[in-house]
Amino acid sequence: MNARQQQRDNSGTAPLDMDGLSRILFGHAAFQYLNAACELGLPELLAEREELSREQIRDTLHLADRAVDILLLGCTSLGIVVRETDTGRYRLAQVVRDLMDEGDWQRFKDTVAFEQYIVYEGQLDFTDSLRENRNVGLRRVRGSGRDLYHRLSENPHMEQVFYRYMRSWSELANKHLVEELDLSGAKHLLDCGGGDAVNAIALAKANPGLEVTVFEIPASRTIAEKKIAQAGVSDQVSVITGDMFRDPLPTGCDVVMFAHQLVIWTLEENTELMRRAYEVLPEGGKLVVFNSMSNDQGDGPVVAALDSVYFASLPAEGGMIYSWEQHEKCIEAAGFHSSKRIPFPGWTPHGVIVATK
Numbered sequence: 001m002n003a004r005q006q007q008r009d010n011s012g013t014a015p016l017d018m019d020g021l022s023r024i025l026f027g028h029a030a031f032q033y034l035n036a037a038c039e040l041g042l043p044e045l046l047a048e049r050e051e052l053s054r055e056q057i058r059d060t061l062h063l064a065d066r067a068v069d070i071l072l073l074g075c076t077s078l079g080i081v082v083r084e085t086d087t088g089r090y091r092l093a094q095v096v097r098d099l100m101d102e103g104d105w106q107r108f109k110d111t112v113a114f115e116q117y118i119v120y121e122g123q124l125d126f127t128d129s130l131r132e133n134r135n136v137g138l139r140r141v142r143g144s145g146r147d148l149y150h151r152l153s154e155n156p157h158m159e160q161v162f163y164r165y166m167r168s169w170s171e172l173a174n175k176h177l178v179e180e181l182d183l184s185g186a187k188h189l190l191d192c193g194g195g196d197a198v199n200a201i202a203l204a205k206a207n208p209g210l211e212v213t214v215f216e217i218p219a220s221r222t223i224a225e226k227k228i229a230q231a232g233v234s235d236q237v238s239v240i241t242g243d244m245f246r247d248p249l250p251t252g253c254d255v256v257m258f259a260h261q262l263v264i265w266t267l268e269e270n271t272e273l274m275r276r277a278y279e280v281l282p283e284g285g286k287l288v289v290f291n292s293m294s295n296d297q298g299d300g301p302v303v304a305a306l307d308s309v310y311f312a313s314l315p316a317e318g319g320m321i322y323s324w325e326q327h328e329k330c331i332e333a334a335g336f337h338s339s340k341r342i343p344f345p346g347w348t349p350h351g352v353i354v355a356t357k
Helices: 001-013 018-025 027-040 041-047 054-061 066-078 092-099 105-132 136-140 157-182 198-206 216-229 266-278 302-313 324-333
Strands: 081-083 089-090 187-193 212-215 237-241 257-258 286-292 337-343 350-357
Touching: 001 092, 018 027, 027 041, 027 066, 027 105, 041 054, 041 089, 041 092, 041 257, 041 286, 041 350, 054 066, 066 081, 066 187, 089 092, 092 105, 105 302, 157 198, 157 286, 187 198, 187 266, 198 212, 198 216, 198 237, 198 337, 212 216, 216 237, 257 266, 266 324, 286 302, 286 324, 324 350
Parallel strands: 187 212, 187 257, 212 237, 257 286
Antiparallel strands: 081 089, 286 350, 337 350
């Protein structure tokens, strides 16, 4: 076995070469090609028409010659589209077509828009955020709220993009949440920081006898109640507003869920939130942590690492994609026992930890 093979075996990934390093160096430009393709509708065009010439793409997308040459140079070099060598025509990459066939392409596009219009500018301050151990990038978001979530209402386009993304990001994984989370004996679930109720709605539909309460900041109430009514589950799902750190958590629940919440805050704040959940749960009650997870070795997965730049730079004072073990230590410190890991399949690093009081 040579040194290169040994390095692959030890790390689990191929060693970085110059092509890979160049992709990191110009990663910001690579993303702009992906965003441009999404906004111009290139993937949908190729999905509908199978294969097209450069001229057909140019004319359909209403681009000038230079512009279409730039777009196709980038999208083919990155593998988003494929150029057939014998005909010179372009077709869609199989991975993108698979997302479309699985019904996840729009969710993927919503994530692209989130990166473009919310994340991108704030990540300019990533290095300073590491130096100062705080979300320096928040300064680039107009408003006076103490964190990103309290500023969204002052930025209507950003708010729209954010909630569309959060719904899509949740939907990429909550089909597994519904399948893997056993709520057969549960009567009342409290969804702390439940956003626009995307997870509450999914769980309510999958568990007809379950009552769900979404606990959210006042600015999120209108959109959550609108989504609940549209889903036809107003008899099961309700919204209570408040601050999960400062106000008493609603009582009467036997399950407390933090979905995509514990990636935002520090580990100390997460432990405090879990203690608050512990206090309102009966003996035998369940704590559910649902979000992206990194591995315990601290070397992946890569999506968890890349997503952590956002949490370091922008939304609140703490947060990252924590490891399973880090969450489990918080759970134990909060008083829970017998926690169970449930990793989810798919390209996003989602999973669930369930613990019992």
